[in-house]
Amino acid sequence: MKTKLTLALLAVTLTGTVSAQMKPEDAIKFRQSAYTTMGWSMARIKGNVEGTYNKEDVIKAANVIQAIANSGMGALYLPGTDQGTGWEKTRVKPAFFTDKEGVAKVAMAFNKEANEMAKVAATGDAAAAKEQFGKLSATCKGCHDDFKIKN
Amino acid sequence: MNGQRFRLWDLPTRLFHWLLVMAVVAAVVSGQLGGNLIDWHGRIGLFVVGLLAFRLVWGLLGSTYSRFHQFFPTPASLKAYLRGEWRGEGHNPLAALSVFGLLGLLTVQVASGLFANDDITFTGPLFDLVDKGLSNRLTGLHHWLSNLLIALVALHVAAIAYYGHFRKQQLLKPMITGWKEGEGEAARGGGIVALIVSLAVAVTAVYGTSGAWLPEPPPPPPVATPDW
Numbered sequence: 143m144k145t146k147l148t149l150a151l152l153a154v155t156l157t158g159t160v161s162a163q164m165k166p167e168d169a170i171k172f173r174q175s176a177y178t179t180m181g182w183s184m185a186r187i188k189g190n191v192e193g194t195y196n197k198e199d200v201i202k203a204a205n206v207i208q209a210i211a212n213s214g215m216g217a218l219y220l221p222g223t224d225q226g227t228g229w230e231k232t233r234v235k236p237a238f239f240t241d242k243e244g245v246a247k248v249a250m251a252f253n254k255e256a257n258e259m260a261k262v263a264a265t266g267d268a269a270a271a272k273e274q275f276g277k278l279s280a281t282c283k284g285c286h287d288d289f290k291i292k293n
Numbered sequence: 294m295n296g297q298r299f300r301l302w303d304l305p306t307r308l309f310h311w312l313l314v315m316a317v318v319a320a321v322v323s324g325q326l327g328g329n330l331i332d333w334h335g336r337i338g339l340f341v342v343g344l345l346a347f348r349l350v351w352g353l354l355g356s357t358y359s360r361f362h363q364f365f366p367t368p369a370s371l372k373a374y375l376r377g378e379w380r381g382e383g384h385n386p387l388a389a390l391s392v393f394g395l396l397g398l399l400t401v402q403v404a405s406g407l408f409a410n411d412d413i414t415f416t417g418p419l420f421d422l423v424d425k426g427l428s429n430r431l432t433g434l435h436h437w438l439s440n441l442l443i444a445l446v447a448l449h450v451a452a453i454a455y456y457g458h459f460r461k462q463q464l465l466k467p468m469i470t471g472w473k474e475g476e477g478e479a480a481r482g483g484g485i486v487a488l489i490v491s492l493a494v495a496v497t498a499v500y501g502t503s504g505a506w507l508p509e510p511p512p513p514p515p516v517a518t519p520d521w
Binding site: 181184185188272273275276277279280282283284286290291292293 | 326327328329330331411412413414426429430432433436
């Protein structure tokens with residue numbers, strides 16, 4: 143009886159794991175949507191540091207980037223999703239799935255600067271925000287250079 | 294210094310050369326580092342547009358040895374040069390290939406950069422004239438060509454070192470002073486009118502590629518959006 147119950151539980155757990163596994167095309171869509179949303183936020187910060195600085199606006203944008211940076215997006219890079227189409231064809235390089243160390247390095251650099259951006263935004267210091275925006279966008283570039291296909 | 298010397302490179306050619314050296318170094322560094330420097334990368338690119346446009350016109354109107362016609366390489370002149378039979382001053386046929394190669398490559402490089410994007414927040418000044426797909430392809434080309442450009446510059450510098458060391462030809466000094474030791478026909482032409490015309494074309498080229506003439510986007514009409 144006990145064994146049966148355990149087996150049943152195990153079966154449920156396994157099925158659960160399987161059904162929680164998202165579809166590759168969804169994973170790619172989530173990725174692309176997250177980057178697009180960060181694109182909106184980056185443009186928003188840039189508009190503020192180059193024009194009239196609105197503290198609240200920058201805080202909102204920086205918080206979005208920070209949240210996405212800390213969301214564990216790595217989970218969206220399922221094996222086999224080096225190819226495939228979400229909203230559009232994925233532009234990730236195959237190296238992203240093999241060079242684990244390299245990816246971890248650029249991901250951590252981005253994470254650090256995204257957290258710092260949110261911190262700086264909270265102070266409302268426009269000059270500091272501009273400088274931090276530069277550091278943050280350099281970490282975007284760090285990953286694009288190595289792991290994003292430039293057509 | 295008692296030996297003979299003659300005028301080889303006119304001042305505008307030398308200024309062009311050294312400003313281009315500085316601009317290319319600054320462009321490569323700012324392009325590699327990114328961040329806030331990317332805005333400077335764009336400005337430097339426009340400056341290079343001006344330099345190239347200037348050199349193009351100066352190659353027609355400038356003084357003797359700066360004219361494209363004077364050093365345009367042909368299969369015959371290249372063959373003669375490789376056999377050691379070429380006699381002349383200024384760019385030798387092989388060096389002329391390097392000159393045209395570098396100018397051509399830089400032209401494609403700045404042209405592609407005008408439409409490029411970095412998928413962050415930077416776009417070239419003429420980005421709005423093309424769709425994103427084309428911009429991406431041009432960006433890819435821009436990245437790829439930057440490696441080729443660095444390689445060509447390295448070859449250019451290595452060739453100068455080679456000529457200095459093994460052929461005992463000082464190429465660097467004339468590009469700085471304008472004078473070359475020895476006998477030769479002095480450069481002529483390239484007066485003030487030619488200079489003004491070349492500068493005018495350069496300024497026009499920078500204006501044209503800066504996108505400053507693009508119609509200003511109409512001021513956004515006041516729209517009501519939800520305030521959450």
